[in-house]
Amino acid sequence: MSIQFIASSKLPTPFGVFTMHGFEEAGTGKEHVALTMGDVSDGEPVLARAHSECLTGDALFSMRCDCGYQLEEALRAVAEAGRGVVLYLRQEGRGIGLLNKIRAYNLQDQGADTVEANEQLGFGADMRNYSMCQPMLDQLGIKAIRLMTNNPRKVKALSDAGVDVVERVPLEVGRNPHNDSYLKTKASKLGHYLPQGDVPQSDDRPLISHQDDDA
Ligand SMILES: Nc1nc2c(ncn2[C@@H]2O[C@H](COP(=O)(O)OP(=O)(O)OP(=O)(O)O)[C@@H](O)[C@H]2O)c(=O)[nH]1
Numbered sequence: 001m002s003i004q005f006i007a008s009s010k011l012p013t014p015f016g017v018f019t020m021h022g023f024e025e026a027g028t029g030k031e032h033v034a035l036t037m038g039d040v041s042d043g044e045p046v047l048a049r050a051h052s053e054c055l056t057g058d059a060l061f062s063m064r065c066d067c068g069y070q071l072e073e074a075l076r077a078v079a080e081a082g083r084g085v086v087l088y089l090r091q092e093g094r095g096i097g098l099l100n101k102i103r104a105y106n107l108q109d110q111g112a113d114t115v116e117a118n119e120q121l122g123f124g125a126d127m128r129n130y131s132m133c134q135p136m137l138d139q140l141g142i143k144a145i146r147l148m149t150n151n152p153r154k155v156k157a158l159s160d161a162g163v164d165v166v167e168r169v170p171l172e173v174g175r176n177p178h179n180d181s182y183l184k185t186k187a188s189k190l191g192h193y194l195p196q197g198d199v200p201q202s203d204d205r206p207l208i209s210h211q212d213d214d215a
């Protein structure tokens with residue numbers, strides 16, 4: 001895929017100050033972002049997250065999925081390591097887009113699981129492609145990554161796209177009563193490595209703003 005680097009800036013967050021890099025896909029005009037911290041171009045493997053956009057989880061505090069929790073944890077882990085990258089990829093709803101994801105949620109409200117809902121709408125279970133990742137990492141001087149994910153298909157897709165994934169780092173956060181059956185379906189039908197066992201019963205989403213209270 002042809003992707004053009006556009007500009008970089010600072011991005012202060014509750015976790016620390018990242019550098020934000022903006023990219024534009026040729027053809028589609030899709031805008032992707034990479035957040036980096038530390039020296040990522042020294043040739044050593046870089047702690048990395050390739051995060052698929054989830055407006056509902058990432059921005060609207062949804063507890064239907066684990067996306068928002070994973071995004072927070074990935075940013076926190078990179079900041080703690082002092083070095084890493086988070087690719088924020090505009091492939092909402094596993095590639096079907098926001099409005100189709102809302103259609104899929106409507107079907108899930110009526111009993112379908114996340115895979116059945118996609119299929120009832122005429123989509124595959126996962127319509128994402130990761131071909132923007134290698135050119136984005138290349139632009140940032142990143143040679144190899146330690147990928148934070150529970151999704152073995154993502155590891156394979158990135159490797160197939162030419163990314164040197166030297167390690168998978170588990171990212172198991174955010175399980176709650178609202179997303180438990182969704183996570184079970186991800187494990188059983190999409191192959192995610194996710195712990196089973198008792199669901200934490202708390203309804204709270206561990207928002208960043210609450211973390212100081214616990215410290
Ligand atoms: N179509 C659809 N997309 C969903 C649903 N729930 C979350 N998503 C999208 O799924 C994507 C995240 O995919 P996941 O399978 O949760 O995670 P992953 O990135 O493949 O795996 P991890 O790296 O372990 O997080 C985001 O684009 C979300 O918008 C759903 O019920 N239906």
Ligand SMILES: [Zn+2]
Pocket residue numbers: 054056057058065066067068
């Ligand atoms: Zn989500």
